[in-house]
Amino acid sequence: MAKMSSIDVLANVEKHADAVLRVCSYHRRDFDLVVVRSRPHDMQPVQASLQAAFETLPTAELGILDRLPAELMSMVLRELDIRSFFHFRQVNRRARVLSTRLWEYELVSKHGLEGLRGLLRAELAHCFAIDDLYQPLITDKCSTCGAFGGLLFLFTAERCCFDCLQSSAHYRVLPPSTFARLAHISPSRLKRLSGPSLRTVPGIYNMMETPARRPKYLVFEEKATQTLLAIGAIGEDAIRNLRSWREQSGQRFMAATAYPCYSLENAKLERGVSCKGCQVRLELLRGDSDNRDQAFSTQGFLSNFSQCVETQRLWAESEGGTRPVNEPELTRRCGYFNQLGSDGLPA
Known part of the structure; x- marks a missing residue:
């Protein structure tokens, strides 16, 4: 198949972006499994309690802290290290309400739970505040190379990509x-x-x-x-x-642990996608593929789509996303073959 013209590629990306992503990209699950990871069923019992206050209204107060204006109280909570933040959260219902409605904590507890739990398990939670997890959550750039970074380095709470790690x-x-x-x-x-x-x-x-x-x-x-x-x-x-x-x-x-990024502009969460065409070039065509292990943001992948002939071939084979394509087993399984959990036990 001849390489699509720039006009054709642009038209496909603009008109069929969601379908192009579904057909031609995949999330490298093996990247998530190879770093610090929590089992989903271990997270479920605590997830709801982390993201919500008690249903009953507070009956006790916080003493002198209740004299602070709401803005100052929020500033105090932002300055607490994560371990102290959770100690405060356990004081009473009033403390739980105040801590739960902190904007940065709301997003981190909902979308950045692996980073939060990773720091707690690594015994590094006393070194960072909630904002130290919030800031990498709302950016998708590797702090070292500037490419998409799908991981969090726990020693510094900075976002990084798999290659730089x-x-x-x-x-x-x-x-x-x-x-x-x-x-x-x-x-x-x-x-x-x-x-x-x-x-x-x-x-x-x-x-x-x-x-x-x-x-x-x-x-x-x-x-x-x-x-x-x-x-x-x-x-x-x-x-x-x-x-x-x-x-x-x-x-x-x-x-390190897998860490998604949250867009404040469109309220969407991204975990990064890889290019099926790059794996085809490496595995089936025995060609070079520098991008095989690279993760992209949605926009980054769509830009890569315009440069990757094999990805365009997969899209053409799908007939606009309406037919299954012949893809490598690795991409079909999202890079994951074993049935072990992160602790080496059956998932």
């Missing part, structure tokens, strides 16, 4: 024992000076979809080295040792 030196993590040995510092001193560690949780953490060995804790290498170097606790030889160390595969995945 795997390849950028910024996201290097190490077990404390390994860091201490390479940096020639005692584990106890490292723990005291380097900042909070991340507690790992059970998961898959590799594309083979088998349970991975994991350390109990991880250290954020960049932050730890900057802090220790600034106070003279380590020297340049330690930096060289750390940079030359080959990380264990999958440990970066233990410090």
Whole structure:
């Protein structure tokens, strides 16, 4: 099939955007499973309570806090770290009402629950406020490369893409024992000076979809080295040792979770889509496909559609989205073949 003209492509995108997405794109579920993840049935019992106050009206007050204007009270809640925010939320019904109706919390508890729960499980919730999860929720850009980022790096609560998480030196993590040995510092001193560690949780953490060995804790290498170097606790030889160390595969995945983005303009939630045509080019045509592992926003995918001949061929084969297409098994299964949950047990 000859490549569609720019006019034809534009007409198809504008007229059939939803159908083009349905036929030619897919969400890489394996990207979600390889990082920190909660089972849906584990979330359901708490989800409603996180997103709503009690049905009965408050009968107790909050003492001197009730003297604050509503705007100032909201400012106070925004400044609380997440752990303290939930402690306040449990004080009484009045506290629960005030915290529940905070705009940023409303969106995070509804759409960013994996990030919220990820920080709590990683024992990092005391390091961030609700706004630290709200800001990445309303943007879709990877903080490192600017492409669509479907993940949240838990050490910094910043949005990142799958490629940067795997390849950028910024996201290097190490077990404390390994860091201490390479940096020639005692584990106890490292723990005291380097900042909070991340507690790992059970998961898959590799594309083979088998349970991975994991350390109990991880250290954020960049932050730890900057802090220790600034106070003279380590020297340049330690930096060289750390940079030359080959990380264990999958440990970066233990410090990230899938995080959708919410558009304030159209009130839509996006989890990112990948291009079926790029997988066709790689798998069936044995061609190069730099975009195979890239996730796109809706608009980003539609722009990619105009450049990908194989995607246009799939769209033509579907006859306007009315017929099934011959696609690779990987895209049909959304990159997911195993039947294990995130903890290595049957889902």
